Amino acid sequence: MGFICAVNNVNKTYRFKGSDVETRALNDISLSIEEGGFVAIAGPSGSGKTTLLNILGGLDAPTSGSVIVDQTDLAGLNAAEMSEFRLHKIGFIFQAYNLISTLSAYENAEYVSLLQGAPKDRRLFEARQIFKDLGMEAYLKRRPTQLSAGQQQRVAVARAILARPKLILADEPTANLDSRTGSDLIDLMAVMNKTLGLTFIFATHDKMVMEKAHRLILLHDGKITQDIAQ
Numbered sequence: 432m433g434f435i436c437a438v439n440n441v442n443k444t445y446r447f448k449g450s451d452v453e454t455r456a457l458n459d460i461s462l463s464i465e466e467g468g469f470v471a472i473a474g475p476s477g478s479g480k481t482t483l484l485n486i487l488g489g490l491d492a493p494t495s496g497s498v499i500v501d502q503t504d505l506a507g508l509n510a511a512e513m514s515e516f517r518l519h520k521i522g523f524i525f526q527a528y529n530l531i532s533t534l535s536a537y538e539n540a541e542y543v544s545l546l547q548g549a550p551k552d553r554r555l556f557e558a559r560q561i562f563k564d565l566g567m568e569a570y571l572k573r574r575p576t577q578l579s580a581g582q583q584q585r586v587a588v589a590r591a592i593l594a595r596p597k598l599i600l601a602d603e604p605t606a607n608l609d610s611r612t613g614s615d616l617i618d619l620m621a622v623m624n625k626t627l628g629l630t631f632i633f634a635t636h637d638k639m640v641m642e643k644a645h646r647l648i649l650l651h652d653g654k655i656t657q658d659i660a661q
């Protein structure tokens with residue numbers, strides 16, 4: 432089985448504007464993630480999880496080191512190529528769902544595939560199917576404000592999956608959900624992982640997500656301290 436992404440000797444330092452003080456968020460990280468993986472990156476707050484996820488997703492660039500996603504070296508892409516790459520290859524799921532409040536659940540879900548130029552009947556057909564899989568078929572027309580937190584996060588999952596990415600990056604996806612809703616959501620993502628072969632990488636400090644992952648990578652102060660298959 433191949434690797435969907437790899438970082439090699441990645442460092443990331445942040446420097447606040449007008450200050451000499453540097454924060455080293457990632458300290459010489461090397462890591463490969465297998466295609467079809469269901470992987471949790473865990474660690475205390477400030478350990479570098481979000482930074483690592485953003486670098487894998489091309490939302491941020493490392494200070495040094497290389498990042499390869501789907502056999503593409505991200506350093507070789509200009510800004511326009513990078514947004515195109517993100518649009519087609521990477522799905523993002525955030526702690527705060529990031530749905531568009533003026534659009535219905537269905538319109539939110541199809542938003543990325545619409546940007547990709549997918550034909551309308553395919554978008555509608557696949558959205559119906561995925562809403563059904565997510566137990567959301569009754570809520571296609573609801574606005575985000577008319578949905579519970581767990582339902583909003585399911586719409587965000589639908590949006591990510593409908594775009595048919597290579598890789599889904601989810602930053603603290605259960606942080607705003609009660610434990611039952613969070614657990615159900617991870618189970619649904621595990622089904623998508625299995626049936627679609629989609630790779631998921633979670634940044635999390637939720638024990639439940641850590642337990643359900645097939646591989647657990649622990650970060651501490653920007654360094655990998657453990658990497659366990661489970």
Ligand SMILES: Nc1ncnc2c1ncn2[C@@H]1O[C@H](COP(=O)(O)OP(=O)(O)O)[C@@H](O)[C@H]1O
Pocket residue numbers: 445446447454455456474475476477478479480481482483634
């Ligand atoms: N934009 C930024 N500017 C300066 N420091 C940052 C920035 N983003 C993150 N950091 C710092 O980098 C370190 C890692 O942060 P982060 O990746 O957000 O960790 P986590 O997601 O594990 O909580 C922390 O010390 C944090 O304060």
Ligand SMILES: [Mg+2]
Pocket residue numbers: 480481482634
């Ligand atoms: Mg974070």
